[in-house]
Amino acid sequence: MTVLSTTPDTEARTLTVVAEFAAPPARVWQLWSDPRQLERWWGPPTWPATFVEHELVPGGSARYVMTGPEGEQAGGWWRFLDVDEPRSLELEDGFADADGRPSTDMPTTRMRMQLEESEAGTRMTLVSQFASLEQMEQLTSMGMVEGLTEALGQIDELLAARPGR
C-alpha cells in the first residue's frame, strides 16, 4: 500500500512528495528509465504522454508530447542533471510547444527523485523546486494545503447536498 505525504516548504520553494512501493528500487527505477513504462504513468489517462526522446545520462534530454481527448497537444521537456541508477535522478522539467520547442516564457521546475530501500520495498522521495514563490503559489497554492483541506471537505458535502448548483 502506498503511503503518501505532501509537504510544501515555502522558504526552500520546494514541494516534497513521498510514496512507498511494494517493489525493489531497481524495479521502481525502470518506471523512470524505460520510456515505454514512463509514458504509461506520466500523463493522466485523458492526456497520455508519448516520449519521443529519452536520453538518460547526465546532460541528456527527454521530450514528450501529451495528447488530449480532442487531439490537442501539449509538449514538455526534461534535461537530466544527475543520474545515479538506481538511487537518484535529478532533472529540469519545462514546457514546450507541440513541435517540442522549449517555451522560454514559462518557468522551469527542478525535480529530484530518490529511491531508498524500505520495509515495504522502496521509498520514493520526490522534491520539486520551483523557480519562484509565485510559480510555487500557482502550482501548489502555498500554505493552503492544510487549512483548506478540511474546509473543502465540508464544501464537497455541501455541493453534494445541493444538486444543480
Next chain:
Amino acid sequence: MYNHMVVDQPGRSDEDRVFAALADATRRDIVLRVLQHAETVSALASRYAMSFAAVQKHVAVLERAGLVSKERRGREQLVSGRIETVRAAARSLQLYEEIWRGRIGRMEEILAEPPGEADA
C-alpha cells in the same frame, strides 16, 4: 471559470486573490456559512469576536475575490456564497498534489503487473 470575476486589481491574478482571501480562517468560515445560506453582515458580525467593521472588511476581501456576493436588503447587506469560484479554487488548489497522486497510483498499477508483462 474565472471570467465572471471583476478584474479590478491589475497585476494580481484572480487566482492569487482567491487564495489570499482563503488564507484567513475567519474568511474561510464566512465562506462556508454563506454557502449554506445567505446572511447579513451584522448577523455574521455577531458570530465572531471582532468588530462589525473588521467583519465587513473580511467580506469585502471575499467579494473582491469573487467568493461571495453582496446584495442590498433594506438597510442591510445580504452576503451569499459563490459556489463556482469556490469550486474552481478547490480544483487548482489540489492540482499539483492530485497530479502526483494520479501518477503514483499508475506507477503502483504497473508495479503490480506480473514481471513478464511489465518488461514486455
